[in-house]
Amino acid sequence: MDTAERDHRHARATDLLDGLADRDVVAVAITWVDHSGITRVKSVPLRRLPDAAANGVGVSPVFDAFLLDDTIVAGRHAGGPVGDLRLHPDLDRITVLAGQPGWAWTPADRHDRRGEPHPQDERALARTMTDRLAVHGFEVKAGFEVEWAVGHGGTADFRPATTGPAYGHARQVELSDYCVDLVAALAEQDVDVLQFHPEYAPGQFEVSTAPEDPVHAADTAVLVRETIRAITIRHGMRASFSPKVVAEGVGNGGHLHVSLWRDHRNLFAAQDRPHALGPDAESFAAGILRHLPALCAIGSPSVASYLRLVPSHWAGAFAAWGVENRETALRLVEGRDLEIKSYDLSANPYLVIAATLAAGLAGIVDDARLPEPAEVDPVHLADARRLPTSLTEAVRAFEDDEVLAEAFGAEFAATIADVRRGEIDRFADASPEEVARVTRWRH
Template identity: 90%
Template sequence: MDTAERDHRHAWATDLLDDLADRDVVAVAITWVDHSGITRVKSVPLDKLPDAAAHGVGASPVFDAFLLDDSIVSGRHAGGPVGDLRLHPDLDRITVLAGQPGWAWAPADRHDQHGDPHPQDERGLARTMADRLTVHGYEIKAGFEVEWAVGQAGTDDFRPATTGPAYGHARQVELSDYCVDLIAALAEQDVDVLQFHPEYAPGQFEVSTAPEDPVHAADTAVLVRETIRAITVRHGLRASFSPKVVADGVGNGGHLHVSLWRDGRNLFAADDRPHRLAADAESFAAGVLRHLPALCAIGCPSVASYLRLVPSHWAGAFAVWGVENREAALRLVAGRDLEIKPYDLSANPYLAVAATLAAGLAGIVDDARLPEPVGVDPAHVRHAARLPVSLEEAVRAFEDDDVLFEAFGPEFAATIADVRRGEIDRFADSTPEEIAHATRWRH
């Protein structure tokens, strides 16, 4: 980053100060998401935003080796006390937080002290993968579904804050003011909400946002989750985004929707093709399907993920695709997009986007073809391949996947594996109930 770029960023942030002050902003939260899926933060008073934009805010690279419980792995390329990074807020995404009066938020790009991108910057990797598709003439649009369970405060156990039935309007009535405040806060933050509704599990809700540029889609997923957290706390409740809130219950998903575009046309809406899949869209989907076992180490990255990723629970536990099949790992939403169902909210959304795009692009380059779609619950299909049944199995698939290894690079890929195995060791002797309890309020 040269002097001219630093001066530009400083001037840009300075121009924002008056408007932010007029909106009663006192400080700016600058966030990044670590390899374990935890949103971390450094904050600056409002008047320090120009300096933060130009020169960054110091943060140790040790966060690359953090586990979900804040313990630190001594990895091959991360985990030591030496070094410093700079967090540069993306001023394009600065947002006044409706659920936290006095605060604004911006996602961070992580650079070294010379202004060069950090090799393990998750947001930067997502941008790189999106740019690769742009070079091939494609545009990607993406969006996340965010599921969470609302529990009573004052306990680390999960006690649902509602008694209404799954998908029932009664549940929404019980928390009507909460729901209104949340939807209003998201709208005030310019989040384009497509749908909001009670979900299946006790106290569970879901919000879906409109498709956008994939990096911004990951930003929005972070903003949505932290807004949910803030509004929930303000109502005296607790929000859990864990893939398994209680060991014997239905977990929270974080499904990713992606569509492929060329020349303004959605290639998942080709009227002249079977299932409305243009050839390139089919290849993209086939690439994702081919690499799904390895993708689980990114999109299902916690030990708790594999308590959720089980057959006949609408989690997508089999490596198959289907048209509007909610038990298939890849659900083709006819004429719209591809939904990747195994992913959950212990995943870093930037890494989920990056890895998915890498797999899809590999499918396009290879002119990959999809097998026949599955039109029933794949649990009843002979020889339907299960996705990994444990995080260890997913990590082995990730380490053996040449496409993802190239996309991440050796240092980044090794650290992902080290962090995943650190969590595996952390829960080696834990029961499902102990795993659910330890992860319930972390993500």
């Protein structure tokens, strides 16, 4: 980053100060999401925002080796005490937080001290994969579904905050003020919510956001989650985004919706094609399907993920696709988009975007074709292919996947594997109950 760019960023941030101060902002939270899916933060007083924009905020690269419980693995390319990175706030995304009076938020790009992108910056990788598709003439729109359970409890227990039935209006009535405050906060932050509703598990809710640029979709997923957390705390409750809140229950998903566009036309809405799938959209979906086992190491990246990713729980446990089939990992929403149901919220949304787009682009390049869609629960099909049943299997598939290896680069891919194996070792002798307990309030 040269002097002219630093001066430009300083001036832009300076221009924002008065408007933010008029909205009573005192400090700015600058966040990134680590490889374990935890949102980390450095904050600056409002007056220091121009300096942060121009020069970044110092942070150790050791966070690339953090596990979900804050232990640090001794990785091949991360985990030591040496080095320094700079967090550069994205001034285009700065948002006054409705659920945290006095605060604004912005996502960060991680650079080295010379201003070059950090080779393990998750947000930069998502941007790179988005740009690669653009080079081929494609635009992608994406949006996340965020599920969470509202409850009470400490490290040892979870007690749902509502007794209302699954999808029941009674649940929403019991927490009516909470629900209104949450929807209002998201609206105040310009988050375009498509729908909000109670979900299946005790105390569980879901928010779905509108499709947008893939990197911004990942930003929005972070903003939505932290807004939910803040509003829930202000109402005297806690929010769990864990893939498995309680070992015997239904977990939280983090489904990704993607659509492929060219010349302002949605290629998943080709009305003259079977299931409205244009040829490039089919290839894009086929690429994702082909690489789903390896994608599990990114989109289902925790030990707890495999307590959730089981058949006949609408979790998408099979490497299959279907038209409006909620048991296949890929659900085609005919005429609109592709939903990837196997992902959950222990995942880093930027890595989810990056890996999914890399797989989809590989499908386009290879002119890949989809098999016949599954028209029943795949558990009843003799040739149905299960996705990995453990994080160990997923990491092996990731390391064997040449497309993802090229997309991530050797250093980044090795660190992902090191961090995943660190979590595997952390829970090597743990029961499902202990895995759920440790994971419950982390993400």
